[in-house]
Amino acid sequence: MTDMLTHTSEQDAFPTTNNRIRLAVREVRETAFRALYAAGVSSGEAAAAADTVTAMQLHARTGIDTLLETLDRLDSTSSPAGVSLSRNSAVDIVDHSPRSGLLSGPLAVDLALSQSRPVLLSRIDDHEAVDWYALRAASRSGTTLWLVTLDDRGRHTSATVVTAAGDMHRDVAVTTALEPDVTIHDEYGGGTLVLTAPHATDASRPVHTAVERETRYRHAVSYGVFVDTAKWSRAYALGRRFLVPEANHD
Template sequence: MTTMATDRPGSSRAHAGENSRSGVRVAVREIREAAFRALIAAGASGGEAATAAELVVLGEVLDGEGILALVDELDRVPRGRAPLSRDEDTLAVLQDPAHRGPLLLGPPAAELAAAGGRPVLLPRATWTPAVVWNLIGTAARTTTPLVATQVRADATAGGSALATPDGAVYQAPHPGSSASHPYLGSALAAAVAHGGGVLLSRWTGDALPTDLMPARSSAQHEVRFTAAMRNGLWVAPGPWTTLHTASRQFLVPEPDHVPAP
């Protein structure tokens, strides 16, 4: 299902985002399949592509930016095997010679954080909406509350977010709040030594602290996904055309003619 619209009063999506009066209406399934095919065509493995495609759908439903994020990341998908390396000390540091973007690198980092006892650093990574999508997706898959904190190279810390397995998201006002993971004190200096980045960790608190600011509830997620599944999503034409074109590279071309038997 793909529908064009040129005048759509009240739309909340433009640039994959806000206040658009034009766009393309597509089914959630179309977005997932196009993302998966484009990633496979770009060189991702089947597992990487499937997980990243789910994040693209999540980002499009919640923020109207999933497609745009993938379009930005496609040219950083490595072809063939490009293994990650991990340095262990106060924290686990994922080194990626291929410089994957957050849609591909975020899931293994978050799953490592969920399974391990120490925080995981994505060195020199910046804070983007995909960080939060990754928290939501991984917390649900692993049934593990996860927290992410941005650490800057000058030893200051940026925003922090917490996601619970039911899909709720909370924003911490600063890394010194009770939402920050217990390793931040020693991990902060270690992260700065690696140039900063995004720290991911299990949430080990027995109860959610009262100073967290709710950002999204599981009920809000359900409402958005229900509407998206029923009505499709309006997406920006430019990024969707780029993604759809990239996805067609996955198809095996038909021969110009069929030879006679």
């Protein structure tokens, strides 16, 4: 495998074990991109998803798990991956086949930012991958985003907030002022609602901050990122189904 890091450091917080492998950050991203592209995802979607997978693996250790789950869904259907967009008077609705926050999240977030209008990811209630894409988008745009989980009856249950400062807050209570914006009819079957709105200054402490993420990224660039060996072997094999030179998507 290319770019695999084999050196160790006493400063590394995660000691090497028999069931984990240390990799360069770039290799995680490249393998995610190639595996998704080989599975039929467009170049643009695969690039955005690969960035999200890398961030999730680096900061939450869930990136490769999310990648493999998405690839399983893509491989289990004979229909090509695709997305549909509809709207009513209150909200835009994004529906992706197969259902995947990793693939449909970027479209929903970009729509919410570009038009300041709520966007519903239909029937996607696990929005961790969407959160990580939204965090980067919020930082770049200087806008705070709410990602609100809706149950099957359209009632909000919890929310993640990502701020323009690059902080992520989880399990945030929906404020009274937002109630009209997050009331969705149950015909849509719940999901994740993405919308722009201010964040209360007295909110809970963030679970991720821009400073913490920058520190971890710099450490990973120097010393690598750990991935479960068996899961990485599978992801790497799926990526080899279609090898793509880096220059084709930079």
